[in-house]
Amino acid sequence: SYELTQPPSVSVSPGQTARITCSGDAFPKEFSYWYQQKPDQAPILVMYKDSVRPSGIPERFSGSSSGTTATLTISGVQAEDEADYYCQSAGTTTTFKVFGGGTKLTVL
Amino acid sequence: QVQLEQSGPEVKKPGASVKVACKTSGYVFTSHGFSWVRRAPGQGLEWMGWISGYSGNTISPQKFQGRVTLTSDSSTSTAYMELRSLTSDDTATYYCARDNGQWLVDPWGQGTLVTVSS
Numbered sequence: 001s002y003e004l005t006q007p008p009s010v011s012v013s014p015g016q017t018a019r020i021t022c023s024g025d026a027f028p029k030e031f032s033y034w035y036q037q038k039p040d041q042a043p044i045l046v047m048y049k050d051s052v053r054p055s056g057i058p059e060r061f062s063g064s065s066s067g068t069t070a071t072l073t074i075s076g077v078q079a080e081d082e083a084d085y086y087c088q089s090a091g092t093t094t095t096f097k098v099f100g101g102g103t104k105l106t107v108l
Numbered sequence: 109q110v111q112l113e114q115s116g117p118e119v120k121k122p123g124a125s126v127k128v129a130c131k132t133s134g135y136v137f138t139s140h141g142f143s144w145v146r147r148a149p150g151q152g153l154e155w156m157g158w159i160s161g162y163s164g165n166t167i168s169p170q171k172f173q174g175r176v177t178l179t180s181d182s183s184t185s186t187a188y189m190e191l192r193s194l195t196s197d198d199t200a201t202y203y204c205a206r207d208n209g210q211w212l213v214d215p216w217g218q219g220t221l222v223t224v225s226s
Contacts, residue, residue: 033211035153042203042216043145043153054214086153088211095158095167095209097143102152 002026004087004100011106018074020103022087025068030089032070034063037102038083046085047072074105082107110134112204112217119223120194127190128220130204137185138162140206140213144178144189148200158207159187194224 004024012018022032032050035043045054047063050070060075070089074081087100115129130142144156157168159178166178177190187204201219205212 031210035212037147037153042205042219043212044214044216045211048211084152088155090210091169095141095207096169097145097155097158097207097212099145099153099155 002030002089002091002098004089004098006085006087006100006103008101009104009106011108012077013108014079015076018077018081018105020072020074020085020087020105022070022072022100023068024089024098024100026089026091026098027065027068027070032063032065033088034070034072035086035088036081036083037086043086077105077107079107081105110206110215112206112215114202114204114217114220117221117223119225122195122224122226124194124224125190125192126194126198126222127188128202128204128222130187130189130217132185132187132206135206137180137182140208142178142180142187143205143207143212144176145203145205145212145216146200147203148197151200154200156189156202161187191222194222196224198222199224 034047036046037043050065051063062073086102091098111133113131138161141160143158159166180187205216
């Protein structure tokens, strides 16, 4: 089964750009998906198929994938973006799911 | 609108079993599968398995094989996750989510806290 590696934490000041990476052998064969989880809330999807933003997700969120690394970029970070972010891909078959360990985004 | 309503918090003793329900509404139950995901305190999201809303077929990672049972009841639009032989490491919030085969579709269930303590 694939493993996905994320940095445990990323810190940025408001208005700056945050980049959260997700590395693993699943890429580029599989797409990456990204979820945001705030305290005491269920996760929500913020990016799918590497770079497609779901309806309702602000334009400051973008995604990309190159080689074995997928990246979630948040441009012009706002205080409300402070949360845990998880990447996900397929496992040994598409139906299998694998999550990265999660990255805590702190807005200074 | 689509809703996934999970059953309430549980407190279990080590060795016991727990069954969490996920009642859905607002869409055709058989159009999606379900994945179950948990988050233990201080840990990240962990995928526990998937069940087809149509056929009832299931898959789960090796870690949970033999200990987790996923079922669904289309007559009540409800999915269930049963976890057996609980240990303190199973203390976590458990989530259900619709699964379209590639990613987990919003909205998820609100989560069910399962506490395992003697």
